[in-house]
Amino acid sequence: MTAQRLDGTATAAAIKDELRVRVAALRERGVVPGLGTLLVGDDPGSHSYVGGKHRDSAEIGVESIRVDLPADASEGEVHAAIQRLNADPAVTGYIVQLPLPAGMDEHAALVAVDPAKDVDGLHPANLGELVLGVDGEITTPLPCTPAGCLELLRRHDVTVAGKHVVVIGRGLTVGRPLGLLLTRKGVDATVTLTHSRTRDLAAEVRRADVVVAAVGVPHLVKPEWVKPGAAVLDVGVTRVGTAPSGRARLAGDVDPGVAEVAGWLSPNPGGVGPMTRAMLLSNVVAAAERAAGIA
Numbered sequence: 001m002t003a004q005r006l007d008g009t010a011t012a013a014a015i016k017d018e019l020r021v022r023v024a025a026l027r028e029r030g031v032v033p034g035l036g037t038l039l040v041g042d043d044p045g046s047h048s049y050v051g052g053k054h055r056d057s058a059e060i061g062v063e064s065i066r067v068d069l070p071a072d073a074s075e076g077e078v079h080a081a082i083q084r085l086n087a088d089p090a091v092t093g094y095i096v097q098l099p100l101p102a103g104m105d106e107h108a109a110l111v112a113v114d115p116a117k118d119v120d121g122l123h124p125a126n127l128g129e130l131v132l133g134v135d136g137e138i139t140t141p142l143p144c145t146p147a148g149c150l151e152l153l154r155r156h157d158v159t160v161a162g163k164h165v166v167v168i169g170r171g172l173t174v175g176r177p178l179g180l181l182l183t184r185k186g187v188d189a190t191v192t193l194t195h196s197r198t199r200d201l202a203a204e205v206r207r208a209d210v211v212v213a214a215v216g217v218p219h220l221v222k223p224e225w226v227k228p229g230a231a232v233l234d235v236g237v238t239r240v241g242t243a244p245s246g247r248a249r250l251a252g253d254v255d256p257g258v259a260e261v262a263g264w265l266s267p268n269p270g271g272v273g274p275m276t277r278a279m280l281l282s283n284v285v286a287a288a289e290r291a292a293g294i295a
């Protein structure tokens with residue numbers, strides 16, 4: 001492997017160390033931050049991610065409020081749970097884990113979250129700030145995975161200003177908000193946002209200084225597609241079977257051969273996933289500070 005490793009596990013640990021200090025300061029003032037999760041159904045990936053979020057919270061002194069509903073819960077039950085989380089003073093912020101069971105209206109669920117408690121940064125009011133607040137500092141929570149991608153690059157001194165970033169995937173949680181974030185003043189990347197109808201994806205990727213793959217197609221990005229020295233972030237993850245040990249076999253969006261061509265590569269697991277969780281905690285701590293009147 002020639003590419004340098006964009007180590008999300010180590011970077012997330014450093015961020016958690018910083019957050020632990022801020023949580024201790026809040027607790028000293030009698031403010032106890034709490035992270036809520038609402039999980040509907042039994043998707044194994046979702047269960048694993050939600051478990052990780054609560055483990056991280058415990059590590060830095062953030063309380064956990066976990067609400068799990070069965071796969072056959074009604075839309076009314078989901079919305080009742082959202083209203084309880086909105087009203088619960090122990091919940092500083094919470095997320096509605098996606099995807100919701102097939103047929104359930106995800107947009108309606110995201111809109112029902114109190115924007116002040118939306119630590120996913122996915123409420124339309126908060127996503128709207130990414131579009132409308134182009135110039136100034138924004139104080140609303142940023143979507144966790146896009147923010148995690150930028151922070152992972154920043155903490156490895158990989159700059160994006162003036163560079164060409166090709167994002168693969170236009171989904172709500174990663175590609176679409178990442179494009180908005182990258183083109184903000186002060187970040188200043190030039191972005192190509194590609195998707196399933198892009199005509200020649202390989203040609204787009206070849207022009208990229210930075211590639212972010214967030215589609216959930218195993219090993220989509222091939223070594224021949226990558227400009228030598230480019231930075232590559234492998235965001236997507238797909239369960240591709242079960243190992244003899246019983247553990248899920250996971251595959252990222254980036255072919256392992258890319259490590260021979262890229263200048264920087266985020267491992268998967270151990271790259272953007274832990275950063276997503278660190279940014280979620282960062283949003284919770286910032287929300288608690290805002291609620292306590294701390295700048």
Ligand SMILES: Nc1nc(=O)c2c([nH]1)NC[C@@H]1CN(c3ccc(C(=O)N[C@@H](CCC(=O)O)C(=O)O)cc3)C=[N+]21
Binds near residue numbers: 099120274277
């Ligand atoms: N409302 C909402 N917000 C989300 O942020 C959200 C979501 N829904 N739905 C699903 C995706 C996916 N996601 C991940 C978070 C952490 C890891 C993570 O920590 N992964 C570990 C491995 C964990 C494992 O082995 O299962 C790693 O990459 O090293 C992965 C994926 C958040 N998402």
